[in-house]
Amino acid sequence: MDQLSEAAGLIDFNTEVFFSGQLCGLQSIGDNSCGHLHVLKSGTLNIVTEDGHKIFLDRPSVIFIPSKSNHRLSVGDSEHAELVCAKIHFGQGQEKFVNSLPRFIYFDGASHQQLQRAANWLFEEAFQETPGKQMMLDKLSDIIFIQILRHITEKGLVVHGILSALVHPQLSKLIAAIQKAPSDSWNLDTMAATASMSRSKFATLFKDTVGKTPNEYLTEIRLVKAQELLINNKPVSMVAHEVGYEHASALSRVFRKRYGISPKEWLKEKLSA
Numbered sequence: 001m002d003q004l005s006e007a008a009g010l011i012d013f014n015t016e017v018f019f020s021g022q023l024c025g026l027q028s029i030g031d032n033s034c035g036h037l038h039v040l041k042s043g044t045l046n047i048v049t050e051d052g053h054k055i056f057l058d059r060p061s062v063i064f065i066p067s068k069s070n071h072r073l074s075v076g077d078s079e080h081a082e083l084v085c086a087k088i089h090f091g092q093g094q095e096k097f098v099n100s101l102p103r104f105i106y107f108d109g110a111s112h113q114q115l116q117r118a119a120n121w122l123f124e125e126a127f128q129e130t131p132g133k134q135m136m137l138d139k140l141s142d143i144i145f146i147q148i149l150r151h152i153t154e155k156g157l158v159v160h161g162i163l164s165a166l167v168h169p170q171l172s173k174l175i176a177a178i179q180k181a182p183s184d185s186w187n188l189d190t191m192a193a194t195a196s197m198s199r200s201k202f203a204t205l206f207k208d209t210v211g212k213t214p215n216e217y218l219t220e221i222r223l224v225k226a227q228e229l230l231i232n233n234k235p236v237s238m239v240a241h242e243v244g245y246e247h248a249s250a251l252s253r254v255f256r257k258r259y260g261i262s263p264k265e266w267l268k269e270k271l272s273a
Contacts, residue, residue: 011166012091015141017134019085020126026074035066035088035098037141038073041123043081046074053104057081060109060116064148066101084126086141093224096162096210101152112151118144165209170195182222183244188214223258226251230267239263 015037023045029036038047045057049071055063065071066088075081090098109116122140125133165171174195178186191214192202206214222243229239240251248263255263 011097012094013088013142013145015086015088015138015145017084017086017126017137017141019083020137021082023073023075023081023083026072028072029070029085033068033089035064035068035090036071037065037086037088037144038063039084039086039119039122039144041082041084041119043083044075044079045081045083046072048072048074049104051103055106060119062107062109062112062115062119062144062148064105064107064145065103066098067103069103082127084122084137084141086138088141088145092228093221096212096220097166100162105148105152107148107151115144115147115151118147162210165206168209170197171206171209178218178221182218182225183242186218186244191218219254219258223255226255226263227266227270230263231270236263 022043038045040057040059040061040063042060043058045061046055047057047063048054049065049069051067051069053071057063073081073085107115109119118140122137122144125136125140130136162175165175174191177184177194178191184190188199188203191206192199195202195206197205203214206212206217210217212220222245226239226243229242230236234242235248236251237248240246240248243251245251245254252262255261255266259266261269
């Protein structure tokens, strides 16, 4: 399996098409729980994000905004835009991956033929009523997202971050192993051995690539897993064991150091919210 396919298997995401048709006037997109994908078939479209990105589109195009960024779509008074819009939901613990992506990326359909072929299939499904339409739209949006990841990695648009590690042949093997078994007795030596690298070379490469030390990354993975288990009503002592800590007190110390509260306090806040 190629590196990007392996990396995609570690990324928890799903897309959900929420609009297809003609857009008129101004539309504010304010859902801060996900990223967004906008695929323009025809017409003219202005996009402005809260980060200051601005672009005017007058040809088939794809816009990808992975971060949780408010933005506006607008067309002129006498104009229209025919497009498909999708939300990209990332699973818990995917913040490092999302932060490693460009904040805003634009593709001209004429310059990216593979992406445009997928977009044309998306349009074909979007503008007719057929059985399984929503499922097809969501799956085709998944394909477009993966094609975007392919472009990002091939063009070297991600120099620093978890995505760079996921497409690194040795680091990706380690990340997969940690995510599969965070409770294992990981240390710098075992992580370096899993990556088939010397201890010093591994430590430097990991920090330079991911922006975190291997132990910092391991702690983050364990805490994310702990949160998932806590939400499923598992006792703190059992959660601690399942994520690699000998005692509940050890997990509580790490949890409090990272979040400022204990696991039980975190769960109470989460449930009340």
